[in-house]
Amino acid sequence: MTRERMVDARLHLLSRQVLDADGEPVRAVDDLELVGPGGQPARAGAEVRVGAILVGPVLFVRLFGGAVPVSRQPRIAWEDVGHVGTAIELTVPSDRLDADWVEHWLRDHVVGRVPGGRHDPEADG
Amino acid sequence: MNVGDLLDAQVLGPDGTTLGVVVDVRFALEVVDEPDDDARERDREDPETPLSAHLGRDAVGGARLVGLLVSPHSGGSFLGYERTELRSPWPIAQLVRRRHRGTFLAGWSDVAEVRTDGSPVIVRLVAGFERGSPAL
Numbered sequence: 001m002t003r004e005r006m007v008d009a010r011l012h013l014l015s016r017q018v019l020d021a022d023g024e025p026v027r028a029v030d031d032l033e034l035v036g037p038g039g040q041p042a043r044a045g046a047e048v049r050v051g052a053i054l055v056g057p058v059l060f061v062r063l064f065g066g067a068v069p070v071s072r073q074p075r076i077a078w079e080d081v082g083h084v085g086t087a088i089e090l091t092v093p094s095d096r097l098d099a100d101w102v103e104h105w106l107r108d109h110v111v112g113r114v115p116g117g118r119h120d121p122e123a124d125g
Numbered sequence: 126m127n128v129g130d131l132l133d134a135q136v137l138g139p140d141g142t143t144l145g146v147v148v149d150v151r152f153a154l155e156v157v158d159e160p161d162d163d164a165r166e167r168d169r170e171d172p173e174t175p176l177s178a179h180l181g182r183d184a185v186g187g188a189r190l191v192g193l194l195v196s197p198h199s200g201g202s203f204l205g206y207e208r209t210e211l212r213s214p215w216p217i218a219q220l221v222r223r224r225h226r227g228t229f230l231a232g233w234s235d236v237a238e239v240r241t242d243g244s245p246v247i248v249r250l251v252a253g254f255e256r257g258s259p260a261l
Contacts, residue, residue, distance in 0.1 A: 002155050002157060002186070003159065007151070008194065009132070030129075034126045034128065044233075044236045045235070045236050049189050050128075050187070050188040054127065078188060081185060082184055083182050083183065083184060
């Protein structure tokens with residue numbers, strides 16, 4: 001029989017740092033998406049699970065109000081979560097995640113064009 | 126539906142009376158791989174190892190929604206004091222316990238309806254719902 005551990009969203013999950021498989025910080029948990037069985041929309045009273053960690057551009061929403069459309073929120077599938085402790089650790093490297101697409105786009109299109117921008121300081125040892 | 130929709134939602138009883146607000150959402154994390162005591166002991170003996178390389182760590186599976194923590198007096202989450210046996214520092218613990226007195230766990234199966242179209246979000250409980258203990 002598998003054991004279960006009780007966690008509370010605000011106490012243990014929200015705003016926690018998300019680390020990828022290499023221990024690199026990815027994002028912080030902004031919200032959790034709830035889904036029903038088979039990926040159906042969550043219904044009151046029926047079985048509901050966490051489907052994904054949402055890591056959205058919440059700063060603008062907090063400053064100016066409103067809400068980011070769900071389709072526009074970058075997400076990390078809950079299946080990729082390996083350990084929940086002081087941080088939430090994933091079993092996949094961050095390059096495989098869509099959540100960092102803004103950073104990857106800036107790296108390829110802006111930072112990479114700056115002279116010296118493709119230099120990897122960690123490769124120098 | 127997101128957890129953010131449920132947090133701070135207004136909770137109504139079956140007859141429409143206000144019971145409080147949702148201060149937290151509880152999940153049961155499936156533990157699929159549990160470390161043995163030897164692995165935990167090895168971690169303790171080797172404090173130089175980074176936390177991410179520790180052996181004594183469990184692996185988690187799915188997270189099932191268990192219920193909603195409903196506080197009748199205060200909308201804020203209060204540091205987990207209302208859910209544990211922690212008693213110190215004494216003045217803060219007393220203050221938090223007072224503000225969260227009457228907090229209960231409403232099981233998700235006792236939730237009849239969640240209306241996310243308005244503000245605040247409304248959670249209505251079924252008739253004969255049970256007030257569970259908020260302790261973790």
